[in-house]
Amino acid sequence: MSILEVRDLTVTFPGGIQAVRGVSYDVAQGEVLGIVGESGSGKSVTSLAIMGLLPQNAVVSGSVKLHGQELLGMEEGELTRVRGKAISMIFQDPLSAFTPVYTIGDQIAEAVRVHQKVGKDKAAKRAVELLDLVGIPHPDVRAKAFPHEFSGGMRQRAMIAMAIANDPDLLICDEPTTALDVTIQAQVLEVLKTAQAETGAGIVMITHDLGVIAGMADRVLVMYAGRPVEQGVVDDIYYRPRMPYTMGLLASIPRVDGEQDTLVPIEGNPPSPAALPPGCPFAPRCPMHIDACDDEEPPLTQIGGGRHVACIRSREIEHKGMTGADVFPVPVIPPSDVARVPREERETVLELDSLVRHYPLMKGAVFKRRVGTVHAVDGITFDIAEGETLALVGESGCGKTTTLQQIMQLTPPQSGRVVVLGKDSSQLDKAARKALRGDLQIVFQDPMAALDPRMPVGDIIAEPLRAHGRKNVSQRVAELLTLVGLAPEHAERYPQQFSGGQRQRIGIARALALEPKLIVLDEPVSALDVSIQAGVINLLEELKNQLGLSYLFVAHDLAVVRHLADRVAVMYLGRIAEIGAVENVYDRPAHPYTQALLSAIPLPDPEMERSRKRILLEGDLPSPADPPSGCRFRTRCPKFARLSEADKQRCVNEEPSVARLARAKDHGAACHYAEEIEVITASENQEEQ
Amino acid sequence: MRSKVVLGRLLRNRQARYGGIALILLIALAYIGPYLGAYDWTDKDFLAFLSPPDADHWWGTTSIGQDMYAVTLRGMQKSIVIGLLVALFATGLAALVGAFAGYFGGWVDKVLMWGVDLLLVLPSFLIIAIISPRLRGASWLWFVVLLAAFAWMITSRVVRSMTLSLREREYVQAALYMGIPRWKIILRHIVPNLSSLLIIDATLNVSGAVIGEAALSFFGFGIQPPDVSLGTLIAEGARNATGYPWLFAFPAGLLVLLVLAINLIGDGLRDALDPGSNT
Numbered sequence: 002m003s004i005l006e007v008r009d010l011t012v013t014f015p016g017g018i019q020a021v022r023g024v025s026y027d028v029a030q031g032e033v034l035g036i037v038g039e040s041g042s043g044k045s046v047t048s049l050a051i052m053g054l055l056p057q058n059a060v061v062s063g064s065v066k067l068h069g070q071e072l073l074g075m076e077e078g079e080l081t082r083v084r085g086k087a088i089s090m091i092f093q094d095p096l097s098a099f100t101p102v103y104t105i106g107d108q109i110a111e112a113v114r115v116h117q118k119v120g121k122d123k124a125a126k127r128a129v130e131l132l133d134l135v136g137i138p139h140p141d142v143r144a145k146a147f148p149h150e151f152s153g154g155m156r157q158r159a160m161i162a163m164a165i166a167n168d169p170d171l172l173i174c175d176e177p178t179t180a181l182d183v184t185i186q187a188q189v190l191e192v193l194k195t196a197q198a199e200t201g202a203g204i205v206m207i208t209h210d211l212g213v214i215a216g217m218a219d220r221v222l223v224m225y226a227g228r229p230v231e232q233g234v235v236d237d238i239y240y241r242p243r244m245p246y247t248m249g250l251l252a253s254i255p256r257v258d259g260e261q262d263t264l265v266p267i268e269g270n271p272p273s274p275a276a277l278p279p280g281c282p283f284a285p286r287c288p289m290h291i292d293a294c295d296d297e298e299p300p301l302t303q304i305g306g307g308r309h310v311a312c313i314r315s316r317e318i319e320h321k322g323m324t325g326a327d328v329f330p331v332p333v334i335p336p337s338d339v340a341r342v343p344r345e346e347r348e349t350v351l352e353l354d355s356l357v358r359h360y361p362l363m364k365g366a367v368f369k370r371r372v373g374t375v376h377a378v379d380g381i382t383f384d385i386a387e388g389e390t391l392a393l394v395g396e397s398g399c400g401k402t403t404t405l406q407q408i409m410q411l412t413p414p415q416s417g418r419v420v421v422l423g424k425d426s427s428q429l430d431k432a433a434r435k436a437l438r439g440d441l442q443i444v445f446q447d448p449m450a451a452l453d454p455r456m457p458v459g460d461i462i463a464e465p466l467r468a469h470g471r472k473n474v475s476q477r478v479a480e481l482l483t484l485v486g487l488a489p490e491h492a493e494r495y496p497q498q499f500s501g502g503q504r505q506r507i508g509i510a511r512a513l514a515l516e517p518k519l520i521v522l523d524e525p526v527s528a529l530d531v532s533i534q535a536g537v538i539n540l541l542e543e544l545k546n547q548l549g550l551s552y553l554f555v556a557h558d559l560a561v562v563r564h565l566a567d568r569v570a571v572m573y574l575g576r577i578a579e580i581g582a583v584e585n586v587y588d589r590p591a592h593p594y595t596q597a598l599l600s601a602i603p604l605p606d607p608e609m610e611r612s613r614k615r616i617l618l619e620g621d622l623p624s625p626a627d628p629p630s631g632c633r634f635r636t637r638c639p640k641f642a643r644l645s646e647a648d649k650q651r652c653v654n655e656e657p658s659v660a661r662l663a664r665a666k667d668h669g670a671a672c673h674y675a676e677e678i679e680v681i682t683a684s685e686n687q688e689e690q
Numbered sequence: 691m692r693s694k695v696v697l698g699r700l701l702r703n704r705q706a707r708y709g710g711i712a713l714i715l716l717i718a719l720a721y722i723g724p725y726l727g728a729y730d731w732t733d734k735d736f737l738a739f740l741s742p743p744d745a746d747h748w749w750g751t752t753s754i755g756q757d758m759y760a761v762t763l764r765g766m767q768k769s770i771v772i773g774l775l776v777a778l779f780a781t782g783l784a785a786l787v788g789a790f791a792g793y794f795g796g797w798v799d800k801v802l803m804w805g806v807d808l809l810l811v812l813p814s815f816l817i818i819a820i821i822s823p824r825l826r827g828a829s830w831l832w833f834v835v836l837l838a839a840f841a842w843m844i845t846s847r848v849v850r851s852m853t854l855s856l857r858e859r860e861y862v863q864a865a866l867y868m869g870i871p872r873w874k875i876i877l878r879h880i881v882p883n884l885s886s887l888l889i890i891d892a893t894l895n896v897s898g899a900v901i902g903e904a905a906l907s908f909f910g911f912g913i914q915p916p917d918v919s920l921g922t923l924i925a926e927g928a929r930n931a932t933g934y935p936w937l938f939a940f941p942a943g944l945l946v947l948l949v950l951a952i953n954l955i956g957d958g959l960r961d962a963l964d965p966g967s968n969t
């Protein structure tokens with residue numbers, strides 16, 4: 002018996018923006034329905050419509066039944082009773098869900114008391130119980146903390162605690178883990194599973210991460226341009242997709258187990274909800290598009306086995322057993338010439354030697370005094386050879402951005418050395434520094450923030466050229482635009498007129514303008530949708546091979562890193578935990594942190610996800626102002642917990658430095674008890690064997 | 691590229707076009723108009739005191755027999771120049787001081803903001819009153835400088851605080867990493883991103899300066915009789931506005947038209963500079 006029945010839900014915003022156009026689904030008791038789709042496909046609006054939380058100006062039609070009771074058009078007072086009691090929602094940004102001036106405990110207790118007749122003390126006790134359930138350490142003390150005193154992961158857990166406070170029948174989670182680091186994401190997903198087991202609720206899980214869905218969902222609904230385009234049980238969707246969009250989506254995600262060679266991007270962009278194409282909304286991007294597709298929008302029809310597909314050629318796809326790689330053209334990326342030369346014989350383009358960057362921690366508004374030191378970067382060493390990509394990975398706050406800034410500033414570091422193309426940054430004069438800037442360029446994470454909104458694209462790309470006194474600027478701009486897959490006419494437009502992926506291409510064109518040798522990429526694809534991301538990753542790879550570039554690539558997405566990088570350095574609290582060739586680090590990680598990190602990444606493969614064994618880390622990243630003595634990872638290290646007291650002493654007293662592992666040529670780990678194991682595909686049964 | 695694109699957008703913008711045409715017409719009226727009238731602004735017609743508009747004196751005459759048409763246009767010449775120059779100086783100074791203080795921070799910020807605060811606490815009116823008599827006979831440009839000098843401080847504080855947040859933007863960092871000198875970053879990336887604020891400020895400054903000048907003239911500083919400005923004319927005419935409306939209506943009407951034209955151009959310019967608007 003289904004808890005929630007959504008029928009033909011449509012939402013239209015003023016200005017003819019059809020955000021949701023006919024969504025129907027059911028959620029049964031204890032079932033997890035995953036909703037995936039690109040940004041703007043209407044996932045959030047659908048769930049807000051169900052909750053009755055849309056702004057007044059939205060026109061909603063269709064039917065939403067909870068236990069057979071119609072929610073649409075229900076009176077506000079009654080709806081409030083349902084909301085929070087029978088349905089709860091978990092948002093992406095948990096900070097906005099809490100009021101900053103009340104303690105977390107009070108707010109959860111409040112949520113209990115709104116819907117249940119219990120005393121204050123009892124509600125407070127229940128709040129502590131709930132916080133305990135979601136794995137907050139010392140819940141009785143923590144209940145008295147204010148929202149801003151919680152870390153992101155803890156806030157999200159508190160949010161889950163609040164959501165399940167009244168034993169709801171249905172939980173709607175909108176990107177519950179998108180803002181979190183992978184190790185924290187793994188914890189939170191685990192908590193969600195516990196919460197579900199506890200309450201037996203149905204869950205609607207909205208996310209763009211196909212890995213998370215693979216591990217959580219029983220059934221999946223794929224949305225495109227405000228409509229479901231495919232629906233079915235999770236295995237069918239992942240292993241036997243029957244709609245070109247789903248197929249493309251699955252072919253475009255990089256996988257941390259390195260299963261694919263080249264990513265297959267979906268060309269183009271999703272249509273604007275105010276100007277939809279006449280027929281199939283995916284038609285402009287669909288390689289299987291035929292004339293009949295433009296006649297009318299294909300309805301979501303059943304093709305057996307409880308699956309629904311909205312594509313007129315789905316039967317043909319089914320019949321021929323096609324996959325994403327058959328349908329979408331697989332791009333050919335020319336190989337690199339440099340890669341054939343052994344690494345030792347190549348020039349070193351960047352060298353960091355025990356780089357240190359500490360920030361003073363100040364307190365007081367009027368008279369500032371130093372109360373401590375933030376060890377943002379605390380002695381890291383690595384080098385990058387010509388034509389190589391080194392990825393720097395780690396959770397937020399581990400010092401990746403600080404490292405990049407130190408390199409980009411080209412000023413003498415507090416301690417240690419930065420050598421760019423053989424030139425030591427502490428010995429540069431002004432002219433030499435400026436000259437070196439031509440060889441060292443950066444691409445930023447947020448393609449919107451990195452481009453001056455008031456400058457036409459042509460000027461943006463021309464800026465470095467003019468700064469370095471180049472002639473023939475407009476010709477070069479046209480060349481660069483073509484190189485990154487845009488048209489020369491685009492030079493006169495402003496950044497706003499481009500989509501995220503195109504903006505990132507503009508950022509790349511600007512970085513390439515001076516023909517640099519080394520490009521620093523700060524999370525270049527993390528702000529992009531998967532289908533767009535694949536195109537940018539391919540472009541980066543192609544440019545590197547074609548122009549002989551070297552990349553320093555900062556990312557938190559280990560799957561992207563595996564795809565793009567040759568070597569990888571894992572950072573933890575300002576130090577390198579493990580470094581080495583990608584195959585070595587991914588297939589045989591030796592540092593307990595790397596192992597946890599890799600095992601936390603969800604794979605877009607339901608079967609593997611079900612059998613996978615996770616190494617869950619306890620707690621959060623310690624504050625870099627007060628790192629633990631000895632090994633910085635010891636407060637969360639699962640291995641440390643298993644060591645004998647005598648062995649533990651070594652971790653507590655002695656800080657491990659990166660030591661080369663005996664077996665491999667290019668692989669080192671900073672752990673006293675390093676031991677290579679396989680984690681990505683490690684499953685429960687393997688453990689038993 | 692940017693100037694070309696912005697100019698193109700400005701020309702395509704309807705508001706800016708109307709505003710521009712209106713401003714050109716007003717300027718033409720101020721400078722060419724006097725040649726069309728029968729009287730010079732210094733002429734006095736002793737046969738017509740305070741006569742209402744008629745075929746001879748198009749806009750009527752004053753209490754001493756001056757032709758209102760000639761006098762008003764003469765006043766407008768002064769006011770246009772003063773208004774535009776003061777706005778340009780004041781807003782430009784506000785933008786530069788605020789942006790430099792905010793971008794460089796440290797002692798540059800301290801010194802500049804100290805200067806701003808000092809000017810803010812000084813009674814501007816008093817200072818102008820003290821300095822004005824000494825400037826008697828000197829160029830009226832000094833008067834512009836004086837008016838501008840006391841009109842920019844608050845805006846520059848706003849500009850500074852906006853710069854503080856702009857400074858952290860990635861595109862500003864990106865420019866720095868490209869090896870672009872800091873003063874150029876300020877002119878190219880910071881100031882254009884403040885343009886909405888600056889344009890509004892400048893349009894307000896135009897009307898502010900015309901009216902401020904009138905207030906000062908009223909107390910005997912600034913433009914002195916026999917010379918006139920729209921400000922002095924309005925101040926004078928306002929006293930008899932009910933009895934002899936033409937003394938007031940024509941200068942005030944022209945001031946309204948002038949401010950309106952400037953506002954239209956300002957709005958258009960803002961739209962042309964703002965890539966988000968679709969013109």
Ligand SMILES: Nc1ncnc2c1ncn2[C@@H]1O[C@H](COP(=O)(O)OP(=O)(O)OP(=O)(O)O)[C@@H](O)[C@H]1O
Nearest residue numbers: 014018020039040041042043044045046047056274
């Ligand atoms: N209040 C609103 N007024 C007008 N349009 C809106 C409003 N809220 C959402 N939209 C539009 O509705 C469409 C669907 O938005 P929605 O937030 O549901 O996307 P989503 O699938 O959740 O995307 P994301 O992955 O970015 O969260 C978008 O085109 C959006 O611009």
Ligand code: SF4
Nearest residue numbers: 281284287294312313
């Ligand atoms: S209906 Fe046509 S355009 Fe749409 S997905 Fe199917 S084949 Fe492609």
Ligand code: SF4
Nearest residue numbers: 632635638652672673
């Ligand atoms: S040194 Fe000790 S605490 Fe650190 S990672 Fe190795 S086992 Fe864990």
Ligand SMILES: [Mg+2]
Nearest residue numbers: 044045046175
């Ligand atoms: Mg959303």
